[in-house]
Amino acid sequence: MDRRKFLSLLGGAGLASAMGATKVKAAGTHTFNGYPDAMGVLHDSTRCIGCRKCEQACAEVNNLPKPEVAYDDLTVLDTKRRTDAKTYTVVNKYNTAGLDHPIFRKQQCNHCQEPACASACFVKAFTKNPDGSVTYNGDLCVGCRYCMVACPFGVPTFEYDDPLDPLVQKCTMCHPRIQEGKLPGCVEKCPKEALTFGRREDLLAIARDRIRKYPERYENHIYGEKEAGGTSWLYLSAVPHTELGMPLVGKTSAPELTSGALGAVPMVVGIWPVLLAGAYGISKRKEKIAAEEQADAVREAIDKTKADADNAMKTALDKAAKDKAAAVDREVKKAVAEAQQSFDEKLAAMQAPAEAEDTDAGNSPEEEA
Amino acid sequence: MSNNQKSFWTPGNVLTAFILAGGLVLTFLRFYKGIGAVTNLDDNNPWGIWIGFDLMCGVALAAGGYVTSASCYLFGLKRYHSAVRPAITTAFLGYFFVVVALMYDLGHPWRLPYPLVYSQGTTSLLFEVGLCVATYVTVLFVEWSPAALEWLGFRKIRNFVIRLTLPLTILGVVLSTMHQSSLGALFLIAPGKLHPLWYSSFLPVFFFMSSMVAGASMVIFEGTLAHKGMHDKMDETHLKEADGVAFGMAKAASFILLGYFFIKVFDITMDNDWQYLATGYGAWFLVEMFGFVALPSFLYALGVREKNLKLVRIASVFGVLGIVINRFNVSMIAFNWQLPAAERYFPSWMEVGISIFVVTLIVTTYRFIATKMPVLYEHPEYKDAH
Numbered sequence: 001m002d003r004r005k006f007l008s009l010l011g012g013a014g015l016a017s018a019m020g021a022t023k024v025k026a027a028g029t030h031t032f033n034g035y036p037d038a039m040g041v042l043h044d045s046t047r048c049i050g051c052r053k054c055e056q057a058c059a060e061v062n063n064l065p066k067p068e069v070a071y072d073d074l075t076v077l078d079t080k081r082r083t084d085a086k087t088y089t090v091v092n093k094y095n096t097a098g099l100d101h102p103i104f105r106k107q108q109c110n111h112c113q114e115p116a117c118a119s120a121c122f123v124k125a126f127t128k129n130p131d132g133s134v135t136y137n138g139d140l141c142v143g144c145r146y147c148m149v150a151c152p153f154g155v156p157t158f159e160y161d162d163p164l165d166p167l168v169q170k171c172t173m174c175h176p177r178i179q180e181g182k183l184p185g186c187v188e189k190c191p192k193e194a195l196t197f198g199r200r201e202d203l204l205a206i207a208r209d210r211i212r213k214y215p216e217r218y219e220n221h222i223y224g225e226k227e228a229g230g231t232s233w234l235y236l237s238a239v240p241h242t243e244l245g246m247p248l249v250g251k252t253s254a255p256e257l258t259s260g261a262l263g264a265v266p267m268v269v270g271i272w273p274v275l276l277a278g279a280y281g282i283s284k285r286k287e288k289i290a291a292e293e294q295a296d297a298v299r300e301a302i303d304k305t306k307a308d309a310d311n312a313m314k315t316a317l318d319k320a321a322k323d324k325a326a327a328v329d330r331e332v333k334k335a336v337a338e339a340q341q342s343f344d345e346k347l348a349a350m351q352a353p354a355e356a357e358d359t360d361a362g363n364s365p366e367e368e369a
Numbered sequence: 370m371s372n373n374q375k376s377f378w379t380p381g382n383v384l385t386a387f388i389l390a391g392g393l394v395l396t397f398l399r400f401y402k403g404i405g406a407v408t409n410l411d412d413n414n415p416w417g418i419w420i421g422f423d424l425m426c427g428v429a430l431a432a433g434g435y436v437t438s439a440s441c442y443l444f445g446l447k448r449y450h451s452a453v454r455p456a457i458t459t460a461f462l463g464y465f466f467v468v469v470a471l472m473y474d475l476g477h478p479w480r481l482p483y484p485l486v487y488s489q490g491t492t493s494l495l496f497e498v499g500l501c502v503a504t505y506v507t508v509l510f511v512e513w514s515p516a517a518l519e520w521l522g523f524r525k526i527r528n529f530v531i532r533l534t535l536p537l538t539i540l541g542v543v544l545s546t547m548h549q550s551s552l553g554a555l556f557l558i559a560p561g562k563l564h565p566l567w568y569s570s571f572l573p574v575f576f577f578m579s580s581m582v583a584g585a586s587m588v589i590f591e592g593t594l595a596h597k598g599m600h601d602k603m604d605e606t607h608l609k610e611a612d613g614v615a616f617g618m619a620k621a622a623s624f625i626l627l628g629y630f631f632i633k634v635f636d637i638t639m640d641n642d643w644q645y646l647a648t649g650y651g652a653w654f655l656v657e658m659f660g661f662v663a664l665p666s667f668l669y670a671l672g673v674r675e676k677n678l679k680l681v682r683i684a685s686v687f688g689v690l691g692i693v694i695n696r697f698n699v700s701m702i703a704f705n706w707q708l709p710a711a712e713r714y715f716p717s718w719m720e721v722g723i724s725i726f727v728v729t730l731i732v733t734t735y736r737f738i739a740t741k742m743p744v745l746y747e748h749p750e751y752k753d754a755h
Contacts (some may be wrong), residue, residue: 036405039534084412120558140488143476145415146495157412158476160405166476247707249561258494261554261573265497265547272543276443281534283445365619 032335033230034113038132039178039185040200040224040232043106045244046217047194050077050091050104053196054186058089058108061174061185080245083107085159088171088206089186103237105244106186106195109134109155109171111232116254120150125168132200132232141167152228152249173232201232210236229253274276310324376700384631385733392726395719399473404413407719414714416474416700422724423470425696428502429576431690432584433591434460435538436511440617442538451607452614454744455517455595456588461509461751468506470727476561487577494554501548508544519751520742527751546648549580550567556699564703566645566654579692584663585622586688589615593682599739604746612678617711619681621667622688626666633658650706657698661691 035292056071058064065086069076076091090110097101115134117131118126125140126147143166148156159166174184182188187195204225211218223235228249235241242248399407410417437456441449472478485503490496511530518527548643553576556563567576596603604609637643645651668684671677700712739745 002457016753082412090383103518118557119492120495122490122493122499123480123488124490140480140483141477142480143478144495145476146555148412148415148494149555149562152559152561154413158410158415160408161403163401163403166403202530247561252560254558257557257560258492258554260496260570261557262492262497264573268546269543272546273539276439276539276542280443280445280539283443287445298600312613337695 032114034053034200034282035128035132036201037130037131038113038200038232039173039198040111040132040203041173042196042198042203042232042234042236044194044196044210044236045103046236047192048104049107049192049194050074050093050102051191052077052091053189054106055087055089055091057185057189058171059087061177062088062172063286064088077104083155083157083170084171085157085167088169092245094244096243097276099239100101101240103244104236105235105246107153107245108186108233109173110153110228111173112169112253113230113232114228114253114255116150116152116158116228117147119254119258120146122146129175131173131175133175133178134176135172136168136170138165138167143167148253152247152254154247157228195331200234207234207236226251229256342366371659378538383492385729388725388729389733390731391722395722395726396473398719399723404474405715407723409714409717409720411712411714413705413708413712415699416704417714418701418716418720418724419470419474421700422693423474423727424467424477425700427467427470428549428552429580429583429692429696430587431460431463431467432545432549432580433588434512434584435541436581436584436618436621437588438512438538439542442534443542446617448610449617451747452592453514455591455739456584457509457513458516458735458738458744459587459591461506461513462734464502464506464509466731466734467502469730470724473660473723480746491740494551494557497551498548498555501544501551502679503542505544505548508537508541512541515751516738516744519748524751530735545580546577550574550577552576553699556704559704562705562707563699564645564650564706565640565642566637566650567699567703571632571636571638574632575629577635578625578632578677579695582622582625582665582688583619583692585625586692588618589622589681589685590689591729593685595739595745598636599736599745602739602745603633606747607745615678616673616676616714619684620673622684623666623669623673626662626669626688629667630658630662633662650703653702654699656671657691657694663693665691 037338050332052071052074055067057059059066062364067076067087076214078089080085081090084089089106091104091106093102093104111128111132111134113128115126115128117136118124118128122144123142125137127135127137129135143158145156145158147167147168148154148158156168156170158168162319174182174186182198187197195204198206204222207222208226211220211222217238221237222243223237223241223246224231224233229252235246237244395407404410408417408419433456437449437453440446441453465751468481471481484490484493484496502680511533515527515530518524519529550573553572553574556568556572557570560568592611596611637646646655655740665687666678668687672680672684705713745749
């Protein structure tokens, strides 16, 4: 990528987001109802005779190989078939209860208004064209086959046996022929007008008209009007469409099914780092507080120990002082007592002879004590 | 190392060599003759076990990387530190080989970078998966690289990478949340094909939640294997912390499985799918829910309470199998459930062979890395921030 291209891409991104901003205003009420001039095909299975001419025409206009069983051999209709990488359309025969004749139903890509394949493709290999057709660009295809998973009708097929350039194959609604002003191959060849090509809007009107005119002939259900968000191919039938092997699909289009999950992505990107950094912050802070508390506790313990030690020392000292005083006191008392005793003894000793002779020096020993 | 005295051709190594040789032959067949020549895939069944097992289970079971690193670095559970490197190594190898396995499944494998650099299909959930997996495998490589850098002795780069740990861990969780859930969200687009018991608008939540269980279970399960095979490579810290890691992960897995069980019940209730429980698919759903969600949740809880490591390890086997069963159900067994039996998919032996080949590549590479590099032990010169 050179600088010019890079800058133009940047500019493009800026422009796109600016345009996005104006669109956002209407997003709440905005719905996509398909391209206004989208074409489509109405398949009326009450008219189909299972002649396989459409299959043949399809193979011819798309340069597909001839099938193993020739097109005029209708015994293949006895077994259920599906489209494959070399067959873009097949007609199947259905024997339904209550009818004396079989019903034939053609299958091919239904060319959805909002195609699941295009929504699912992670390289934008599918395009919904303004003419209604859904086409595929094999040059982009990675071959992941998510389109095949996504398609509610099981339409896309894959060239499993090609080791080098295996591509997805499906009906293109003859997009190149439509661009040239021609009919799709199958429609052109149909001898019974079971296939009608036209603007989808017009086809819906035609279908409703037929149901209204011949209510006994048709189920009051245009398959494809709402299925999977609406398809370019529409079907009329005498019996419930599911009896003709049409899958029961909801009205929700593929983008609606996935938009919620896709919309959550930016929220995860925005919110997760905040929450996780918060969790980190909390755990860090807990650690810090724990460390501080530990330090406090240690300090307190040291202080308390010191205070206890001081107290003990003081008590000990006091006690020692008291002991000392008591000891002095005791010693004094003892000395006094001893002195008293010795005085008493001496006095007694002195008195004993003095009683007999002289009492003159009686006061002096007391003063000494 | 005591290995040098033993012969290289131990039974395990002979088996490994045999599988690797067979895998190479199958690889040749796949790329020379095409996908159709080796698989049972067809137009109705575009995804088989290379997606259902190699990709879906591979990514889920590699969730141990984000689970462990987030526990340790973001939620401050430091005692899981010695478990981070083995988990990151497994996750990196898991994702790397998911990409390798994808090469077999893609029609144009060399175009794999297209969605990133050439044509961005931003409406696709697969685009999100691709973008996240590509980014995450890079993140995991950087997260894992200190092990290699310490081994090679590149101190400066290693120290620089270590400083990135926190932002990388956050990025890892963000990316994992997105692509783990998006793998489930891939099937949101096909409500008509996936059985109602498994289809849910909450598929992304189910996949994300169960990936945490997968990650935790895998850390325990893998620890069991590593203790059997590589005990001599583990240092004192790793051995001392290993039981605590197992019990911690078990406790987390037990709670998450319990929550998962309940949101599944709520989902069945919200969609009113109860009537399906009486069918064959319903029975199989109950097997998944009780045998591989409720049972491991209970066994984990019991194991933690009784401090019974053996029980926790048994529970982890159920946890891992439960993830495999769930991913198989969503991507293959309950997918296309309305097709007649003859049109259903069953893998060919060659598909299974390639899957075994890829798993063997992971195990062999893990053994090489854990033998040479400081994964199960701390490098004596880098004790700081391992």
